[in-house]
Amino acid sequence: MVTESRLVAFRLLMLVHEGAYANIKLPQLLQKSNMSKQDRGFAQELGYGTLRMQIQYDALIKEVTDISKLEPVVLNILRMGLHELINMRTENHAAVDQAVELCKQEAPKASGLVNACMRKLSSNALQLLEKLTSGENKVIEFAHPKWIIDALSASREMDSAGDVETLLAENNKSPKPQMVALPPNQIPEGAQPLGLSNIGFESIDGLDLAHFRYQDQGSQLVTQIAASAAKDGNWLDMCAGPGGKASLLAAIANQRSTSITAIELYPKRADLVKDGLKTFPNAEVFPADALKFDYDKDYQLVLIDAPCTGLGALRRKPESRHNKKPDQIQNLNQIQKELLEKAATITADEGIIAYVTCSPLIEETTSIARWFIDNHPEFKILPWRDYAELDANKARSTLQLWSDRDNADCMFLALFQKQ
Numbered sequence: 001m002v003t004e005s006r007l008v009a010f011r012l013l014m015l016v017h018e019g020a021y022a023n024i025k026l027p028q029l030l031q032k033s034n035m036s037k038q039d040r041g042f043a044q045e046l047g048y049g050t051l052r053m054q055i056q057y058d059a060l061i062k063e064v065t066d067i068s069k070l071e072p073v074v075l076n077i078l079r080m081g082l083h084e085l086i087n088m089r090t091e092n093h094a095a096v097d098q099a100v101e102l103c104k105q106e107a108p109k110a111s112g113l114v115n116a117c118m119r120k121l122s123s124n125a126l127q128l129l130e131k132l133t134s135g136e137n138k139v140i141e142f143a144h145p146k147w148i149i150d151a152l153s154a155s156r157e158m159d160s161a162g163d164v165e166t167l168l169a170e171n172n173k174s175p176k177p178q179m180v181a182l183p184p185n186q187i188p189e190g191a192q193p194l195g196l197s198n199i200g201f202e203s204i205d206g207l208d209l210a211h212f213r214y215q216d217q218g219s220q221l222v223t224q225i226a227a228s229a230a231k232d233g234n235w236l237d238m239c240a241g242p243g244g245k246a247s248l249l250a251a252i253a254n255q256r257s258t259s260i261t262a263i264e265l266y267p268k269r270a271d272l273v274k275d276g277l278k279t280f281p282n283a284e285v286f287p288a289d290a291l292k293f294d295y296d297k298d299y300q301l302v303l304i305d306a307p308c309t310g311l312g313a314l315r316r317k318p319e320s321r322h323n324k325k326p327d328q329i330q331n332l333n334q335i336q337k338e339l340l341e342k343a344a345t346i347t348a349d350e351g352i353i354a355y356v357t358c359s360p361l362i363e364e365t366t367s368i369a370r371w372f373i374d375n376h377p378e379f380k381i382l383p384w385r386d387y388a389e390l391d392a393n394k395a396r397s398t399l400q401l402w403s404d405r406d407n408a409d410c411m412f413l414a415l416f417q418k419q
């Protein structure tokens, strides 16, 4: 019999194949099951790990069969089997048996083929991998598409942040969930504090989510820097959904007699923002297009957490590396520039625009910041280092975080002040 945790991982892979997001589907699948905490962890590692390492596993499968003839169901069973063989503690015979059993259930005609492939792979997957990566083939070794490796390398080099390999390896790991204590709440006693945010800690079960939220410490840090740089008054979050940064901004603003307006284009995501901000009397949320919204005031802080490729969050979004394509960047750049243009018109004198992405790609970060400053002489760039002490490139005015160095998503932050 196939174990439930493997079935859940398999269903996840098939849903992602049909276009779903793993981080949305997995909690739904887990909710429907009665598995133990350990089995849930196994399902997540098997599903997420297989998605992360897919490029490498496909290269190995090509060595033992004609991959172009495989149905997605069969291909995903083999990928999962390989993940168990190479990267989990499953005994080889159990990995083979479970792949064959799963195939008998989901695609019975292919079970002979799966049996043959899994047997070959179980005896020499590591030797095959050594052969495939002997010419320093980073695409197969680190299971990232070439265009992403090139783009990340360029950004690492520009930031003097060291070799890209350690980042690629980090992207293949499961990060421990992190939480934030919304001010004025303190980090709970006994919690493990995080390095970048003095209100962040490694997640613990059972906390009241009115006071403590799941949030990557990179997001916490850029939000805290933006709030520190801004004067009290009216603050605006132009791209608020699902509401992580807006909640932290609202909690900080609430301590400072400051109000916050949060805007989100998609109504369902705006509902999530409303839910996150419902306990804050100083916050209002609008489901609207931030480019067309009828603003009736100027803002001391405009946060633009811009739509971007999200390639700084590859650890937490395992399928992103397959779904994102370089030709999407031009459209995203257009939206990023339009949001900045709009923000420039509604920022108060001496007010701040905080431009944030969860991508480290130069085209979405430094190039956009340069374009904005070149086109808006009424703004000057404010160096991040005036607001935070951390081990990032201090020669740069903009901030780039790195998952391997900072144990955070690769967030980018540029602060612009209206003069």
Ligand SMILES: C[S@@+](CC[C@H](N)C(=O)[O-])C[C@H]1O[C@@H](n2cnc3c(N)ncnc32)[C@H](O)[C@@H]1O
Binding pocket: 219, 238, 239, 240, 241, 242, 243, 244, 245, 246, 263, 264, 265, 266, 269, 288, 289, 290, 291, 305, 306, 307, 308, 335
């Ligand atoms: C990177 S996400 C923001 C994440 C959010 N700040 C958080 O911390 O949870 C970008 C968001 O901008 C929204 N968005 C994109 N274009 C927009 C527009 N023109 N007006 C308002 N929201 C927009 C997207 O729907 C998406 O939810």
